[in-house]
Amino acid sequence: MAKSEFIFDLDILDFDNPIADTEAIQKLIPQRYEMAQVTAILSEDVGRLACAGYKDITEDDFWVRGHMPGMPIMPGVIQLEAVAQLASYFAQRHDLLGTEMVGFGGLDEVRFRGIVKPGDTLILMIELKKLRRGRMIVANFQGAVDGKLVVDGVLRGIPIPIEAVKEHLAKK
Incomplete structure (x- = not known):
C-alpha cells in the first residue's frame, strides 16, 4: 500500500509524544484491564474527523497463550475491538454523538491482510465518513504494522442507552 493511501502518513506519527495516554x-471510554486495546492516541485531524492511535502487542496480552499455542496471532475480533475503541475515544472526546457511551454498531467490508503478533505495534486509524448526531457514526478504518496494511474496513458506532442498560440490570 502506498503511503498516500493510508488515512495518516505513518512517517509523521510521533510515538514519543502521544496526545493521550492510557489514563x-x-x-472517555470504559474498557479496562485485558479489554483495553488502545495504548495511546498519536494524532487527530478534527477537520477531517480522523484519528490515529496504536496498540503495543505484548507476550502478556490475554489471547497470546491460546491463539494459537506456539504461533500467537492477534485475533481479528480483537483488532476490530481496538479500532472500535479508537473510534469511541474520538467520538467521545469531540462529543460527536451527544451520548454517554458509544458502542459497536456494525462492520462492513472488513479485510484482514496480514498478521499481528507479539512484539508488533498495531497502528490504528479512523476517518469518519458519516455522522448523524444521536444516531450513528460511520468510519473508514485501517490497521498497519511495519508500514503494511493488515486490516481495513468500515465501522459503525452507535449510542449506548446507559440508563436503559442500568435499569435492565437492576431488575435481574
Missing part, C-alpha cells in the same frame, strides 16, 4: 483514554 487519558480511560477517562
Whole structure:
C-alpha cells in the first residue's frame, strides 16, 4: 500500500509524544484491564474527523497463550475491538454523538491482510465518513504494522442507552 493511501502518513506519527495516554483514554471510554486495546492516541485531524492511535502487542496480552499455542496471532475480533475503541475515544472526546457511551454498531467490508503478533505495534486509524448526531457514526478504518496494511474496513458506532442498560440490570 502506498503511503498516500493510508488515512495518516505513518512517517509523521510521533510515538514519543502521544496526545493521550492510557489514563487519558480511560477517562472517555470504559474498557479496562485485558479489554483495553488502545495504548495511546498519536494524532487527530478534527477537520477531517480522523484519528490515529496504536496498540503495543505484548507476550502478556490475554489471547497470546491460546491463539494459537506456539504461533500467537492477534485475533481479528480483537483488532476490530481496538479500532472500535479508537473510534469511541474520538467520538467521545469531540462529543460527536451527544451520548454517554458509544458502542459497536456494525462492520462492513472488513479485510484482514496480514498478521499481528507479539512484539508488533498495531497502528490504528479512523476517518469518519458519516455522522448523524444521536444516531450513528460511520468510519473508514485501517490497521498497519511495519508500514503494511493488515486490516481495513468500515465501522459503525452507535449510542449506548446507559440508563436503559442500568435499569435492565437492576431488575435481574
